[in-house]
Amino acid sequence: MKPQLEIELADLIIKWVRKNTQTNGNGQVELTGYTNLIESGLLDSIEFVELIVFMERQTGCNIDLTDVDPGEFTTVEGLSRIALRNVQ
Amino acid sequence: MQATINPIIEMYSRLATTYDDDLNQQSCWGRAVEKALASLIKRDDYQLVLDVGRGTGRALSRIAGNSRPGMEFIGIDPAKNMRGRAIERTKQNRNIKILDGSFEKRPLEARSIDYMYSIFAFHWMTDLEASVKEIARVLKPAAEMDLFFIGRNNGREFIQRTSPIFLKYMGPALFLDSTRTRKELKKEEAFQLFAATLPPERLSIEKNRTKPTMTL
Numbered sequence: 001m002k003p004q005l006e007i008e009l010a011d012l013i014i015k016w017v018r019k020n021t022q023t024n025g026n027g028q029v030e031l032t033g034y035t036n037l038i039e040s041g042l043l044d045s046i047e048f049v050e051l052i053v054f055m056e057r058q059t060g061c062n063i064d065l066t067d068v069d070p071g072e073f074t075t076v077e078g079l080s081r082i083a084l085r086n087v088q
Numbered sequence: 089m090q091a092t093i094n095p096i097i098e099m100y101s102r103l104a105t106t107y108d109d110d111l112n113q114q115s116c117w118g119r120a121v122e123k124a125l126a127s128l129i130k131r132d133d134y135q136l137v138l139d140v141g142r143g144t145g146r147a148l149s150r151i152a153g154n155s156r157p158g159m160e161f162i163g164i165d166p167a168k169n170m171r172g173r174a175i176e177r178t179k180q181n182r183n184i185k186i187l188d189g190s191f192e193k194r195p196l197e198a199r200s201i202d203y204m205y206s207i208f209a210f211h212w213m214t215d216l217e218a219s220v221k222e223i224a225r226v227l228k229p230a231a232e233m234d235l236f237f238i239g240r241n242n243g244r245e246f247i248q249r250t251s252p253i254f255l256k257y258m259g260p261a262l263f264l265d266s267t268r269t270r271k272e273l274k275k276e277e278a279f280q281l282f283a284a285t286l287p288p289e290r291l292s293i294e295k296n297r298t299k300p301t302m303t304l
Binding site: 036038039040041044045046048049052065066068070073074 | 240244245247248251252254255256259260261263264267268272
């Protein structure tokens with residue numbers, strides 16, 4: 001069972017991505033916790049930087065991406081786990 | 089005092105030995121460089137031509153090789169190993185000088201350049217205003233210039249296809265670091281930036297529809 005914090009953070013990330021993809025023209029792409037945010041075109045690299053800043057504000061911690069697997073890095077589920085590893 | 093290390097310059101310096109490999113030259117970026125290079129129009133009355141961020145000197149040696157006798161060329165790049173490759177490549181061309189420099193700081197006399205071009209380097213400058221002032225300083229009043237650089241909010245499909253490749257080879261940390269370092273200007277921002285220092289009536293900015301690039 002997933003920790004409650006991970007579920008809540010994933011929910012916040014999904015809301016942030018939905019809001020931003022409405023403005024970048026990709027609002028019609030299906031978004032789940034496992035969607036690759038870069039390959040799907042939902043976010044570009046600058047928007048990804050903005051998402052990381054948003055997540056750091058939400059968790060109050062800097063997110064260390066050293067040695068992070070690119071596959072985990074590109075999904076909402078993966079990002080939630082990465083962020084919470086930095087909190088713990 | 090310890091000099092500040094620019095991770096992008098360091099990365100390009102590390103890549104110098106493989107930069108001209110077929111794999112890179114035939115990639116989407118390699119083809120985009122070729123297209124930009126082919127679009128440059130060099131007039132025969134230029135005396136001194138400047139290539140900023142010219143990497144291994146591939147473009148410079150081709151352009152200089154097709155120029156009229158007496159036309160001089162300078163290529164500058166901040167990455168040491170790129171300069172080394174460029175010096176080696178152009179050593180037969182007596183009309184080419186390879187120098188250490190960047191958009192922000194060029195070892196050139198004021199009002200000395202007739203034509204300046206740069207292909208996919210301007211977005212890596214660290215100080216926007218200093219870069220444009222330095223461009224204005226070295227250009228002759230009637231000089232011409234072509235800059236190709238990555239812009240913001242265009243070429244989204246191109247970015248969608250290339251970002252996973254960059255991410256795979258760079259890893260998440262460097263992928264985001266390079267994004268933070270890169271300056272992606274919107275068309276209006278680019279115009280305002282250059283118009284503050286250069287004559288606005290001589291500026292023209294074009295967005296590439298398929299690739300995230302602008303031409304100034």
